[in-house]
Amino acid sequence: MSAGPSSKKPKTYHFHSEWEEDYFFTTTNSKCVCLICHSSVALAKKGNVERHFKTVHKKYESDFPAKSELRKRKVKELKSQLAAQQSIFTRPSSKSKAATIASFRVSRILAKHKKPFQDGEMVKEAFLEAAESLFDDFKNKSEIISAIKDVQLSRNTVTRRCEMMDEDLREHLKKDVNECVFFSLQFDESTDVIDTSQLCIFIRMVFEDMTAKEELLKIISLKGKTRGEDIFWAFKDFINSTQLPIYKLVSITTDGAPAMTGRINGFIALCKSDDDFPDFLNYHCIIHQQALCGKMLNMKDVMDIALKIVYSIRARSLQRRLFRSQLEESEAEHTDLLLHTDVRWLSRGKFLQRFRDLLFEIKEFLASKDAEYKQLEDEVWLLDLAFLTEVTGFFGAVCYNMKTVMF
Numbered sequence: 538m539s540a541g542p543s544s545k546k547p548k549t550y551h552f553h554s555e556w557e558e559d560y561f562f563t564t565t566n567s568k569c570v571c572l573i574c575h576s577s578v579a580l581a582k583k584g585n586v587e588r589h590f591k592t593v594h595k596k597y598e599s600d601f602p603a604k605s606e607l608r609k610r611k612v613k614e615l616k617s618q619l620a621a622q623q624s625i626f627t628r629p630s631s632k633s634k635a636a637t638i639a640s641f642r643v644s645r646i647l648a649k650h651k652k653p654f655q656d657g658e659m660v661k662e663a664f665l666e667a668a669e670s671l672f673d674d675f676k677n678k679s680e681i682i683s684a685i686k687d688v689q690l691s692r693n694t695v696t697r698r699c700e701m702m703d704e705d706l707r708e709h710l711k712k713d714v715n716e717c718v719f720f721s722l723q724f725d726e727s728t729d730v731i732d733t734s735q736l737c738i739f740i741r742m743v744f745e746d747m748t749a750k751e752e753l754l755k756i757i758s759l760k761g762k763t764r765g766e767d768i769f770w771a772f773k774d775f776i777n778s779t780q781l782p783i784y785k786l787v788s789i790t791t792d793g794a795p796a797m798t799g800r801i802n803g804f805i806a807l808c809k810s811d812d813d814f815p816d817f818l819n820y821h822c823i824i825h826q827q828a829l830c831g832k833m834l835n836m837k838d839v840m841d842i843a844l845k846i847v848y849s850i851r852a853r854s855l856q857r858r859l860f861r862s863q864l865e866e867s868e869a870e871h872t873d874l875l876l877h878t879d880v881r882w883l884s885r886g887k888f889l890q891r892f893r894d895l896l897f898e899i900k901e902f903l904a905s906k907d908a909e910y911k912q913l914e915d916e917v918w919l920l921d922l923a924f925l926t927e928v929t930g931f932f933g934a935v936c937y938n939m940k941t942v943m944f
Contacts, residue, residue, distance in 0.1 A: 657691065849908070
């Protein structure tokens with residue numbers, strides 16, 4: 538009967554701390570290195586280090602007797618010299634790494650606050666000016682100033698940093714989408730300042746450990762029409778281009794626009810009729826529900842009167858200057874009125890709150906101009922104004938908090 542293959546495991550050797558004083562050896566990056574000539578041995582075996590010491594550095598055995606204080610001091614000195622030599626190579630690398638990390642952090646702040654990328658150079662200049670005073674009493678002030686100067690914050694550098702962070706976020710989001718068990722989507726279509734329709738898609742993912750995560754999935758520009766079929770095909774193209782695992786979809790939340798909720802050609806109807814989509818639930822966005830409720834409260838008279846009064850003051854330069862002058866003289870809390878447009882319906886709360894805060898000053902100003910508004914003395918109208926201000930302000934705060942959580 539033939540013997541089977543040998544199952545003997547390779548032996549592992551480890552460095553022993555007593556070899557430092559016995560043979561002037563230390564360990565660096567898992568290697569046994571001689572403190573005297575900086576040579577290394579192949580294996581951390583006692584025989585190897587002992588042979589090297591007694592054949593190459595035999596003189597040290599007599600000049601620095603074993604177990605003596607003289608040998609201990611010599612070992613400590615040689616270790617310090619070796620560490621100093623190694624730091625020459627590692628220090629520039631760590632310094633460069635720290636400068637790169639600082640550049641990424643500043644670039645992130647600029648992007649977060651929507652500042653021009655060329656402001657990075659201004660931030661660096663301000664940092665250098667502040668460092669001259671902040672670190673004036675520090676012994677390593679020159680090193681600190683040098684470290685700040687090494688941070689690259691030019692416009693092109695900040696652009697590259699933001700592009701790299703964007704790519705990293707995309708990869709993380711793609712990984713989360715692939716690893717999650719189910720996800721739901723929320724669609725919100727609105728118009729930007731240049732009248733281009735933007736379709737915002739948010740995603741909420743649920744993982745195996747029952748944790749949830751929300752992210753902005755995509756913003757799709759709809760440069761043509763915004764019918765239900767246009768939104769559907771734009772979303773379908775996005776699914777195909779990103780390989781979105783649509784079979785994990787469990788629900789879709791939309792606003793109440795006909796393009797979204799139409800029975801035949803609405804976005805939801807087209808999704809449910811498509812074979813690529815699984816069976817899913819559809820909901821109505823709570824924020825848009827409250828907006829619709831606000832329209833059903835019959836508060837049009839409150840908004841119309843408030844808008845008419847504000848526009849009568851702000852539409853004319855002279856009227857506005859006189860009103861602001863009156864506010865300064867009376868030391869009012871605010872210095873001007875706010876404007877409001879129906880497209881940005883969430884601004885209604887701030888608009889009405891400012892109107893209520895300056896209601897006394899508005900009455901005085903209108904009385905001085907012989908402009909009469911009976912509603913300003915009507916208790917019912919004032920109660921409606923207070924109620925609408927409270928409701929719109931509350932939902933504006935809810936929407937802001939939701940956006941803060943998302944981003």
